[in-house]
Amino acid sequence: MPTHVLLVEDDAMISEALSLALEDEDFAVTTAATGEDGLELLESTTVDVVLLDLMLPGIDGLTVCRAVRERGDLPIIVITARTDTQDVIAGLEAGADDYVTKPLVAGELAARIRALLRRAAPGRPARFALGELEIRPDEEAVHRDGVPVHLTRTEFRLLAELAAADGKVVTREQLLQRVWGHDYFGDTRLLDVHIRRLRRKVEPDPDSPSLVLTVRGSGYRIVPEP
Amino acid sequence: MIRRLSLRWRVAAAFGIGLALVMTVLGVATWNLTTGYMLDQREQSVTRQSEVNVRLVTTALAEHADDLDELLTGLATGPDSSILLSRPAGWLTSGRQVDPGVVPGALLDEAQRGVAARQRFTADGIPVLGVATPVGSDSVYVELYPLLELDRTFRYLSTLLIAGTVVAALFGVGLGAWSARRALRPLASLTAAASRVARGDLAARLPDQSDPDLAPLATSFNTTAGQLEQRVRRDARFASDVSHELRSPLTTMVNVSEVLERRQDAMPPTAQRALRLLRAELRRFQRMVVDLLEISRADQDEGDSAVELVDLGELVRNVVDSRPACTVRIGTDPATPLVSADRRRIDRVVANLLDNADRYGGGAVAVTIRPDGGNARIEVDDAGGGVPPALRERIFERFARGLHAARRDQETGSGLGLAIVADHVQRHGGRVWVEDRPGGGARFVVELPEATT
Numbered sequence: 001m002p003t004h005v006l007l008v009e010d011d012a013m014i015s016e017a018l019s020l021a022l023e024d025e026d027f028a029v030t031t032a033a034t035g036e037d038g039l040e041l042l043e044s045t046t047v048d049v050v051l052l053d054l055m056l057p058g059i060d061g062l063t064v065c066r067a068v069r070e071r072g073d074l075p076i077i078v079i080t081a082r083t084d085t086q087d088v089i090a091g092l093e094a095g096a097d098d099y100v101t102k103p104l105v106a107g108e109l110a111a112r113i114r115a116l117l118r119r120a121a122p123g124r125p126a127r128f129a130l131g132e133l134e135i136r137p138d139e140e141a142v143h144r145d146g147v148p149v150h151l152t153r154t155e156f157r158l159l160a161e162l163a164a165a166d167g168k169v170v171t172r173e174q175l176l177q178r179v180w181g182h183d184y185f186g187d188t189r190l191l192d193v194h195i196r197r198l199r200r201k202v203e204p205d206p207d208s209p210s211l212v213l214t215v216r217g218s219g220y221r222i223v224p225e226p
Numbered sequence: 227m228i229r230r231l232s233l234r235w236r237v238a239a240a241f242g243i244g245l246a247l248v249m250t251v252l253g254v255a256t257w258n259l260t261t262g263y264m265l266d267q268r269e270q271s272v273t274r275q276s277e278v279n280v281r282l283v284t285t286a287l288a289e290h291a292d293d294l295d296e297l298l299t300g301l302a303t304g305p306d307s308s309i310l311l312s313r314p315a316g317w318l319t320s321g322r323q324v325d326p327g328v329v330p331g332a333l334l335d336e337a338q339r340g341v342a343a344r345q346r347f348t349a350d351g352i353p354v355l356g357v358a359t360p361v362g363s364d365s366v367y368v369e370l371y372p373l374l375e376l377d378r379t380f381r382y383l384s385t386l387l388i389a390g391t392v393v394a395a396l397f398g399v400g401l402g403a404w405s406a407r408r409a410l411r412p413l414a415s416l417t418a419a420a421s422r423v424a425r426g427d428l429a430a431r432l433p434d435q436s437d438p439d440l441a442p443l444a445t446s447f448n449t450t451a452g453q454l455e456q457r458v459r460r461d462a463r464f465a466s467d468v469s470h471e472l473r474s475p476l477t478t479m480v481n482v483s484e485v486l487e488r489r490q491d492a493m494p495p496t497a498q499r500a501l502r503l504l505r506a507e508l509r510r511f512q513r514m515v516v517d518l519l520e521i522s523r524a525d526q527d528e529g530d531s532a533v534e535l536v537d538l539g540e541l542v543r544n545v546v547d548s549r550p551a552c553t554v555r556i557g558t559d560p561a562t563p564l565v566s567a568d569r570r571r572i573d574r575v576v577a578n579l580l581d582n583a584d585r586y587g588g589g590a591v592a593v594t595i596r597p598d599g600g601n602a603r604i605e606v607d608d609a610g611g612g613v614p615p616a617l618r619e620r621i622f623e624r625f626a627r628g629l630h631a632a633r634r635d636q637e638t639g640s641g642l643g644l645a646i647v648a649d650h651v652q653r654h655g656g657r658v659w660v661e662d663r664p665g666g667g668a669r670f671v672v673e674l675p676e677a678t679t
Contacts, residue, residue, distance in 0.1 A: 011474055011478075013474075013475070013478040014474060014477050014478050014481075016478075017477070017478040017479075017481040017482045017485075018477070018481055020481065020482065020485045021481040021482070021484050021485050024484070024485055024488055081470065081473075101473075102473040102474060102476070102477045103473050103476040103477040103480050103512055103515065103516075104477055105480050105481065105484065106481050106484055107484060173544060183548055187570070188569065188570070216534075216535055218537075
């Protein structure tokens with residue numbers, strides 16, 4: 001069964017061309033021209049990933065993004081008009097897993113989607129503990145004192161990658177490559193926002209992290225025993 | 227031609243000359259009034275005295291002409307006066323001895339005609355006032371009064387006046403220089419602001435002036451600078467908007483061409499060739515739009531960059547590693563320099579320099595990272611033909627493609643690569659230039675201020 005993509009894009013030409021090209025990459029594409037249509041389609045259809053233009057008529061992309069995120073951890077890739085920091089950060093803060101800028105190419109987009117949908121690499125113990133957290137890679141679940149901590153798939157994989165390094169530093173480049181499938185020129189803003197989101201969920205005090213630590217000028221590492 | 231004096235010195239000279247002129251006029255007037263008055267006084271008293279003497283001499287001549295010598299000696303005169311009496315038989319003299327020949331002929335002639343006369347002249351090196359009065363029918367009484375004291379007073383007065391004029395002129399020059407400098411002080415801040423604008427700081431403004439003479443200057447300068455800033459920003463925004471608008475159609479075209487490319491085997495050869503051309507141009511178009519957006523964004527936003535501590539050696543290694551075809555030798559010291567920088571922009575700088583070497587320099591042969599006295603240097607060497615000195619500045623301009631301007635094939639870049647390099651490096655307070663590589667080829671050098679840790 002092909003991966004099902006919901007494309008929310010108001011430019012009919014782009015929408016049609018991207019559909020054609022993504023279908024060539026073996027995706028099933030459903031298109032919506034407005035945010036309202038997109039949200040309505042999500043009620044009736046099961047999709048695997050949402051591709052969302054942030055510049056939409058009617059309710060804007062950021063609102064749609066937050067609405068989708070509230071529903072669950074459906075992966076979202078936002079299409080930003082500009083690469084300006086504010087636009088990108090706003091999209092990511094609204095819950096997007098990744099972002100692309102126009103002109104976006106179907107081949108590259110397909111790689112991003114596949115990276116997002118990839119499951120965490122097997123071969124790890126079914127459960128392991130990280131301070132107060134219990135991580136269950138096969139279920140993609142995290143519990144704190146037996147209570148589930150809700151992480152998106154991307155956040156979970158970020159945590160899993162850091163945990164797998166066993167206290168050693170994981171560079172930004174490695175994280176971008178392993179979690180998002182970005183090449184070296186990936187955007188560190190993407191990583192920074194996700195780390196922030198992750199800390200909000202797993203750190204006892206997100207303002208002074210004790211679990212996910214920043215290694216200045218290099219990357220991040222996890223302290224196994226805080 | 228003498229170099230034109232600066233405004234300050236011209237003002238100073240005008241002050242000096244002006245004061246000197248005023249003082250000269252005053253001095254001349256003072257001189258004339260004073261000397262005229264003093265001479266007048268002296269002449270009157272001399273005349274009065276000589277009239278008394280003449281009356282005595284006249285009486286003596288009429289009564290007993292033999293005792294004239296004695297009489298002359300007894301006449302009341304000043305201490306250094308001389309008395310001369312011209313008789314048909316010769317001169318009789320008394321008082322300070324002078325040669326009667328020093329008495330001007332004109333004075334005697336006048337007196338002989340029956341009119342009393344006065345004249346100033348120099349007798350034996352001493353200025354004197356001579357009064358000649360006819361006595362009797364054939365004699366002339368001449369009295370010479372020395373004017374030494376008066377002369378000394380005049381000399382003192384003239385020295386005083388000349389010195390006063392000179393001092394006033396010098397004072398004028400000083401006053402002029404000082405006031406010109408004071409008046410020009412706002413001009414110095416105007417110059418500073420203007421040169422800041424010229425260096426690219428469009429936000430430079432003059433402080434508000436409270437002085438009514440200077441306020442219009444500051445206002446009009448600030449208005450001009452404001453309009454310039456607005457215009458530059460509008461232009462930058464226009465370039466950004468244009469490239470932004472081009473992205474949507476470009477997205478459609480790129481994706482459609484991908485779909486077509488997948489089916490090219492089913493196409494006739496002509497269509498395949500046409501598609502290949504279309505794809506190549508689309509790639510170029512895409513590069514241009516992306517680069518144009520990058521550079522216009524660089525024009526626009528300030529402070530929108532994430533500055534962090536970057537290890538240049540690691541950064542360069544990462545960039546080179548991300549280019550599979552790149553087999554460049556990387557030379558670094560064990561401790562590579564750290565810089566405070568926006569990683570994305572420096573990535574772009576290194577990548578663009580490697581692109582440039584690939585396109586025009588036959589590929590990069592070595593990249594060296596080394597500290598250089600407070601700065602960190604990245605040197606990208608290629609094995610091409612080098613860059614002629616005349617083009618070394620121009621190649622960093624937008625759409626300047628140097629020697630390769632005429633050649634355009636698939637490998638042509640956007641024409642903005644090195645301009646982006648220059649822009650990003652400058653944004654980090656660094657410099658970029660190109661020089662000859664020892665042994666041939668070009669060496670592009672990026673110099674960034676090293677981070678202070």
